[in-house]
Amino acid sequence: MGEETKFELGGRPRSRRFWIILLSTIIGVPVFVILILLIVVLIQAAVITAPQGNIGILNDAKTEGITDDKLLERAERFAGALRIETVSYSANNQNLSEFPVFHQYLLDGFPNIHNRDFIERYVVNEYSLLYKVTGSTPGKLPYLLAAHMDVVPAPPANWKHPPFGGVIEDGEIWGRGAVDDKGGVMGIMEALEYWLSQGVQPKRTFFIAFGHDEEIGGNNGAHNIAIQLRELGVEKLDFVFDEGLISMTDNILPGVTKPAALIAVSEKGFLYLKLEVTGTLQHSSFPPAETPIGILGRAVGKLEEHQQPSVLGTGPESDAFHYVAPDTDYGTRILYANMWLFGPLMAAMMQNDRLLGPLMKTTTGLTIFNSGVKDNVIPDIATAVINHRVHPGQTSEQVIEHDRWAIGDNKVKITVTGQMDPHPVSPFGPDALAYQLISTSIYQTFDEVVVAPCIMIANTDTTHYLPFTEKVYRFIPTLVTPDDVSRYHGDNERVTIKDYERMVNFYFRFMQNADLVFDLAPDDTQPADEL
Incomplete structure (x- = not known):
């Protein structure tokens, strides 16, 4: 191969081997350990594969999609649903009169x-609303499909079309609601309507839950749907599938x-903290050296400067990198295949990535600042x-402890005003039937995609269904671009007709697959007359 490459330092030649030996001496790691580590990393990147399902009947599934020519009719019906202003402004402020209108729209x-x-x-x-679809073969645990009818407010100033115009x-x-979450409501209903039009009664019992206040916590909607389920004799659900x-x-x-x-196979919790600094009411012409506003301003600035630490590797988001690694270039695959x-x-x-950062840490949002009278x-x-x-990967206590350290000022009082643990x-994985x-x-529905488990960075109302099952999954079956992400709770929310068609097809295939695997459903049963 010829002479080793030489490097000059201070006029004296040094070989590549010299620098490897020198580096290994400095960091205290023998050369052979570095070489073995390098070989392991490269081999791992070369051989990594995405976990495949071990449930044979699903691997062989050839479930057909919707085959009629009513695509535009469904799009028009969806647009009509978006014209009904089922808005949740706050816990005590909703357009409640619009929900009976929406109910009638579904009936018609x-x-x-x-x-x-x-x-x-x-x-x-x-x-x-709660629907119970009784299967032809009772005895197995039912599942629950969930979506919500309410939407967030939509100030029209920056919209190309009126937010409730259904254009x-x-x-x-x-x-408003094209993605979050009337698409889910209408997609589920369209899929079931089509299936029934084929003269089918599902084999397996399932429920459909449409809450009316998910955007403000679900305390009046999903909470009472859970009560209704118990009144119907439901003690357990196989799984819950939501947005x-x-x-x-x-x-x-x-x-x-x-x-x-x-x-999303888990969901972040939330922790609302009130920071408070008190002082003495004084005239501004002879201000004190420190004021409540100044102290608190520095405190919240420190929270933004010292974000919560990364806990990457403690949650399912780490598995996402394993699942997608085979579909990356080799350089990226080296990273994804060797998270350890x-x-x-x-x-x-x-x-600092706005979309990826929340997957690996507890986020800090400064939402309200109040002070001053004159x-x-x-x-x-x-x-x-x-x-x-x-x-x-964190507890609320650890989050508060970090905040206290970041603020570093005992004059700032911290009070917990709201709290929910992570789900x-x-x-998930090859043997998890519901996943x-x-x-x-x-x-079956989308071409050229890669599926992976992850964590839900926002909150849903599925917390009210946790007593029924340890299996809750969250997914929106629509394709968006990075530019569309800002439309989520933002301006100009929309979905293409093609994507809405795929959404309906996804739910249709999902219902058929649930029947296909009926005999593989959990053996845990409830009395047949209760299902």
Whole structure:
């Protein structure tokens, strides 16, 4: 091979081997250990594969999609749903009069669902809906499909079309709720309506829950739906499937060449903290050296400067990198396939990314700051509200401890005003039937995607269903671009007609697959007459 490459330092030649030996001496690691480590890293990147489902009947599933020619009719019906202003402004402020209008819209639009003797409809707490679809073969645990009818406010100033106009233009359906979450409501109903039109009664019993206040916590909707389920004799559910991340997105994970379909198998908790500094009411012409506003301003600034630490590797988001690694370029695959070594590097790379950062840490949102009574009066109190979304790898106590350290000032009083623990991590992987049921339905519906488990960075109302099952999955079956992410609770929310068609097809395949695996459903049963 010829002479070794030489490097000059201070006029004296040095070989590459010299520098390797010198580096290994400095860091205290023998050369052979470095070489073995390098070989392991490269081999791991070369051989890594995504976990495949071991449930044979799902691997062989050839479930057909919807084959009629009513695509535009469904799009128009969806647009009509977006015109109904079922807005949740706050816990005590909703357009409640609009929900009965929406209920009637569903009654009129889906006659098959509302005229089958094996389907029961319950209006829960006046404004939420629960459907019970009784299967032809009772005895197995039912599952629950969930979505919500309410939407967040939509100030029209920056919208191209009125947010409640339900406009269809250039193949797109515009309106508040197009993605979050009337698409889920209407997609589920369209899928079931079509299935029933084929003369089918599902084999397996399942429930459909449409809450009316998910955007403000579900305390009046999902909470009372859970009570209704118990009154119907339901003690356990096989699993719950609800909305999730806007996850069918190109380029959301670095180096991944396909859209990533991320199934959220856990959900962050939340922690609301009130920061308070008190002082003495004084005239502004002779101010004190420190004021409540100044002290509190420095405190919240320190919280932004010293974010919560990364806990990458403690939650299901780490598994996401394993699942997508085979669909990345080799350089990226080296990182994703060796999280045990490159986890800290990955955390540093993701730390400040708006979309990826929340996956690996507890987030800190400064949402409210209040102080002052008059422009020439030093106030005697200043308060701020901090909204933490707590990663499953941390406890609320650890989050508060970090905040106290970051603020470093005992004059700032910290009070917990609201709290919910992170959700348990639902089973996922090759042998997890419910997870594979969703994964298979995704692969059947969308071309060129990669499916992976992840964590839900926002909150849903599924917390009210946790007493029924340890298996809760969250996913929105629609393809969006990175530019669309800002439309989530933002301006110009919309979905393409093609994506809405795929959404309906996804739910249709999902229901058929649930029947296909009926005999593989858990052996835990409830009395047949209760299901």
